Amino acid sequence: MNALAVDYSTGQMASFKQHLKDTAESVNVTLDNLLALPVGGERRVVEAMRYAALDGGKRLRPFLVIEGASMYGVEHNYALQAAAALEMVHCYSLVHDDLPAMDDDGLRRGRPTVHKAYDEATAVLAGDGLLTRAFGILSNPGTHHSADVRSDLCYSLSKAAGSEGMVGGQMLDLLAQSERLDEDEIERLQSLKTGCLFSVAAEFGSILGQASEIERVSLRQYGLILGAAFQIADDLLDIESSYQEAGKLTGKDAARGKATFISLYGADRARNQAKCLVDQAVAVLESFGPKANKLRLAAFFAINRCG
Numbered sequence: 001m002n003a004l005a006v007d008y009s010t011g012q013m014a015s016f017k018q019h020l021k022d023t024a025e026s027v028n029v030t031l032d033n034l035l036a037l038p039v040g041g042e043r044r045v046v047e048a049m050r051y052a053a054l055d056g057g058k059r060l061r062p063f064l065v066i067e068g069a070s071m072y073g074v075e076h077n078y079a080l081q082a083a084a085a086l087e088m089v090h091c092y093s094l095v096h097d098d099l100p101a102m103d104d105d106g107l108r109r110g111r112p113t114v115h116k117a118y119d120e121a122t123a124v125l126a127g128d129g130l131l132t133r134a135f136g137i138l139s140n141p142g143t144h145h146s147a148d149v150r151s152d153l154c155y156s157l158s159k160a161a162g163s164e165g166m167v168g169g170q171m172l173d174l175l176a177q178s179e180r181l182d183e184d185e186i187e188r189l190q191s192l193k194t195g196c197l198f199s200v201a202a203e204f205g206s207i208l209g210q211a212s213e214i215e216r217v218s219l220r221q222y223g224l225i226l227g228a229a230f231q232i233a234d235d236l237l238d239i240e241s242s243y244q245e246a247g248k249l250t251g252k253d254a255a256r257g258k259a260t261f262i263s264l265y266g267a268d269r270a271r272n273q274a275k276c277l278v279d280q281a282v283a284v285l286e287s288f289g290p291k292a293n294k295l296r297l298a299a300f301f302a303i304n305r306c307g
Ligand code: GRG
Pocket: 056, 057, 058, 059, 060, 090, 092, 093, 094, 096, 097, 109, 166, 167, 170, 193, 194, 231, 234, 307
């Protein structure tokens, strides 16, 4: 095997999954500390924020932040703070996506969604609280000693999560329920809705590490491609897995006539497309050498997970 070829053997994947689990545990501890419960009436919203952000979730986006940052020798606590902030944005998006006004889901991560466990108004506020808090964390000197880096993190995340990214993608997704999309339109929707957050997660490492523009672009690109592969895998899980495996209700896309690569081309072609995307994501990392191997394995994991 050449030095940069990735070993996707069962043993390698098992050790990757253990590493992902360990990272998730550190992210959980960080989130737990960041979301301390207050004593007043506002306690209820923080409880709902904790319900949304703790206990569950693969923490794949934080993993990309932490692994990206480790390639640059960034102080581990900086990476953890940035990773937790980004995960808060992801969790907020899930809470709002599950609301009756959006996807109307009653189950997420194997348990009732936030608006079911609390109520709709509290779920809206919990999402708002997580989103706002994320920017507070990124702008805190505990996340990086350089104010320029902190500002860069905030700016990049605002672009990726806002109307030029995830929020824009969610709007397209809502509109798509009454339109028939072609391949390019589906690709754009998914790139904004899912890809942008993965992209900025991978880029965060290079921002924290004050890397060259070339490396930033490569990591951004890697994250975007990984996000596309991840989304196809998510759509496949929606048709192929049970509630127990996915931790959420499945079969919803087809029931709603939602446009995905699978509705357009069928599962086999979608699966091949996801594999090609993983190869592309791995290829983008070539110049990083072996130090990017965990990121390569993460791309492979994105399409070989069960939830
Ligand atoms: C409400 C602004 C706003 C955006 C919502 C994230 C999102 C946009 C919608 C979620 C719908 C969905 C199923 C998208 C597919 C990809 C995705 C984000 C899956 C969930 O991410 P995982 O699998 O979740 O990483 P865990 O629970 O592991 O964190």
